[in-house]
Amino acid sequence: MSITSVGNNIEDRTPDNQVGQAVELSSDKQGVSDARSAELKSTPSLLERLSALQLQSFFVGALSLLVGIFIWHLATKYNFNYFINFENVPSPVKVGGSFITHLGDPEFYIHIAVSIRRILIAYSIAVVLGVITGVIVGRSKLARAAVLPYIEIVRPIPAVAWIPLAILMWPTEESSIVYITFLGALFPIILNTLHGVDQTPDVLIRAARSLGASKFAVFYHVVLPAALPSIAAGLAIGMGISWFSLLAGEIISGQYGIGYFTWNAYSLINYPDIVVGMLIIGGLGTLSTYLIKLMMKPALRWKEKQR
Amino acid sequence: MSADVISMYKNKTKQNKGQDKQGRIDIQGVSIVFGSGADENVAVKETSLVINPGEFVCILGPSGCGKSTLLNSVAGYVTPSSGQVLVDDEKITNPGPDRGMVFQQYSLFPWKTVLDNIAFGPKLAGCSPDECSSIANTFLAMIGLTKIADSFPGELSGGMQQRVGIARALANYPRVLLMDEPFGALDAQTRIMMQESLLNIWSEFGITVLFVTHDVDEAIFLADRILVMSASPGSVIADLKVDLERPRKPEMATSEEFVKLKKQCLGYIRAESLKAFEQIEA
Numbered sequence: 001m002s003i004t005s006v007g008n009n010i011e012d013r014t015p016d017n018q019v020g021q022a023v024e025l026s027s028d029k030q031g032v033s034d035a036r037s038a039e040l041k042s043t044p045s046l047l048e049r050l051s052a053l054q055l056q057s058f059f060v061g062a063l064s065l066l067v068g069i070f071i072w073h074l075a076t077k078y079n080f081n082y083f084i085n086f087e088n089v090p091s092p093v094k095v096g097g098s099f100i101t102h103l104g105d106p107e108f109y110i111h112i113a114v115s116i117r118r119i120l121i122a123y124s125i126a127v128v129l130g131v132i133t134g135v136i137v138g139r140s141k142l143a144r145a146a147v148l149p150y151i152e153i154v155r156p157i158p159a160v161a162w163i164p165l166a167i168l169m170w171p172t173e174e175s176s177i178v179y180i181t182f183l184g185a186l187f188p189i190i191l192n193t194l195h196g197v198d199q200t201p202d203v204l205i206r207a208a209r210s211l212g213a214s215k216f217a218v219f220y221h222v223v224l225p226a227a228l229p230s231i232a233a234g235l236a237i238g239m240g241i242s243w244f245s246l247l248a249g250e251i252i253s254g255q256y257g258i259g260y261f262t263w264n265a266y267s268l269i270n271y272p273d274i275v276v277g278m279l280i281i282g283g284l285g286t287l288s289t290y291l292i293k294l295m296m297k298p299a300l301r302w303k304e305k306q307r
Numbered sequence: 308m309s310a311d312v313i314s315m316y317k318n319k320t321k322q323n324k325g326q327d328k329q330g331r332i333d334i335q336g337v338s339i340v341f342g343s344g345a346d347e348n349v350a351v352k353e354t355s356l357v358i359n360p361g362e363f364v365c366i367l368g369p370s371g372c373g374k375s376t377l378l379n380s381v382a383g384y385v386t387p388s389s390g391q392v393l394v395d396d397e398k399i400t401n402p403g404p405d406r407g408m409v410f411q412q413y414s415l416f417p418w419k420t421v422l423d424n425i426a427f428g429p430k431l432a433g434c435s436p437d438e439c440s441s442i443a444n445t446f447l448a449m450i451g452l453t454k455i456a457d458s459f460p461g462e463l464s465g466g467m468q469q470r471v472g473i474a475r476a477l478a479n480y481p482r483v484l485l486m487d488e489p490f491g492a493l494d495a496q497t498r499i500m501m502q503e504s505l506l507n508i509w510s511e512f513g514i515t516v517l518f519v520t521h522d523v524d525e526a527i528f529l530a531d532r533i534l535v536m537s538a539s540p541g542s543v544i545a546d547l548k549v550d551l552e553r554p555r556k557p558e559m560a561t562s563e564e565f566v567k568l569k570k571q572c573l574g575y576i577r578a579e580s581l582k583a584f585e586q587i588e589a
């Protein structure tokens with residue numbers, strides 16, 4: 001470094017040099033405010049460009065879906081049968097018609113409501129237990145050694161494989177379905193929480209301790225917020241998988257639920273309803289994952305603003 | 308500069324110890340050993356030194372010489388294997404808000420706004436929300452960054468983040484300020500500005516500063532005293548007084564005294580680096 005060449009006032013006001021500007025303590029705040037207001041002025045055009053981009057991707061997405069439906073329509077219209085057989089697949093028009101008929105049928109709503117209730121119960125329990133377990137396992141070596149083997153062994157077992165045992169174990173069919181749904185959501189939440197806790201930068205913990213933070217304060221003010229982005233990802237993934245597991249449970253047992261509705265349609269040879277059920281599942285899964293992401297957004301505002 | 312911050316600081320620190328001069332660091336026969344058996348690594352060996360209240364001391368040495376480890380023992384992150392560290396006659400066992408710490412890596416909490424970062428220490432100390440934000444605002448004004456109070460650290464440049472880091476450490480009214488290569492990651496221009504800014508803050512507060520660096524120019528420009536450390540095992544091999552007048556000016560880098568000191572420091576460091584180099588070769 002050469003101290004000689006640098007005077008106290010440097011005229012170069014690129015945004016990155018704002019740092020230098022205010023170093024003369026109070027004397028040069030103007031430089032900072034200039035650069036800030038310039039930044040603010042440029043923001044609207046950035047927003048416009050962003051929304052134009054979003055609009056574009058929305059239209060491309062919609063168009064792509066229409067093309068897909070059209071191909072589906074053609075395949076069913078001309079009974080496409082080459083390795084994959086479309087002869088018994090209902091056409092989009094039939095599915096649409098069947099869906100509209102069901103909109104006037106109260107039982108259809110009961111199926112949806114029952115599924116949503118199961119998801120809510122199972123997912124809530126999974127969130128509470130998953131985050132707590134993940135945090136404890138992440139912070140305590142002893143807990144990690146004790147709990148990780150269970151996670152490793154139980155996690156790869158798919159929901160469908162649990163069905164027989166769940167029916168034997170739980171007093172009611174309802175509770176066995178909720179249990180299977182809960183298991184599906186639990187592991188991604190535990191593992192992502194654990195990962196987030198592990199990722200907490202050590203320097204932040206050290207900084208907090210030198211500022212007078214107790215163990216609990218370090219945990220509450222540093223570890224938890226540092227893990228939050230990863231926890232949020234786990235919650236979204238967990239929501240997706242809980243639908244997946246719920247359907248497995250509902251197909252085998254139960255009298256209500258959208259999975260039951262779908263499987264029942266197959267048994268009754270009501271083919272359009274199979275697709276209606278599938279699309280409802282897809283829609284609800286997407287919607288609920290989106291809601292989870294939306295709920296986590298305010299807590300992750302700092303993450304978006306990172307440059 | 309904001310006279311209120313300084314008077315607040317002086318009042319606060321007087322309350323702390325009931326004496327005028329404080330911030331004396333007393334390192335007594337400290338050895339710090341990591342690992343054991345064949346992996347044993349003596350990071351710091353039997354080091355004793357005293358840093359007087361209000362002094363600006365740089366620990367200078369090649370990388371891996373244990374200078375950060377020595378600083379960490381004052382901060383309380385590392386417990387000496389033998390010997391002890393005293394700050395104002397209190398034995399250091401843990402990190403604490405009486406010793407402000409500034410790190411090389413950016414260490415602001417990315418989920419807290421700039422203001423909340425600075426207010427965090429006072430908040431932990433039990434200040435009311437109003438008190439906290441008033442303290443934080445005062446320190447923010449001191450570093451000239453009032454405009455970015457509500458920004459998140461991720462939006463700031465490296466130099467700004469480090470200034471907020473210094474303000475955050477000072478907001479606890481510490482007795483000493485410990486700095487571990489705080490400007491190491493900054494570009495050369497920003498670095499010089501930060502050094503001048505730090506000297507301004509230091510001269511107003513009169514706080515003891517222990518500053519670790521491997522940059523000879525930085526050490527001479529900032530310090531009253533330079534402690535040169537040797538590598539493996541780490542120990543202080545020279546205690547040099549810097550007789551440059553204050554306030555320091557960048558132009559002084561060409562003065563006779565500066566050049567003489569620089570030669571001296573480089574000589575020590577070169578000899579040390581050579582030794583380390585030969586050890587690796589052998």
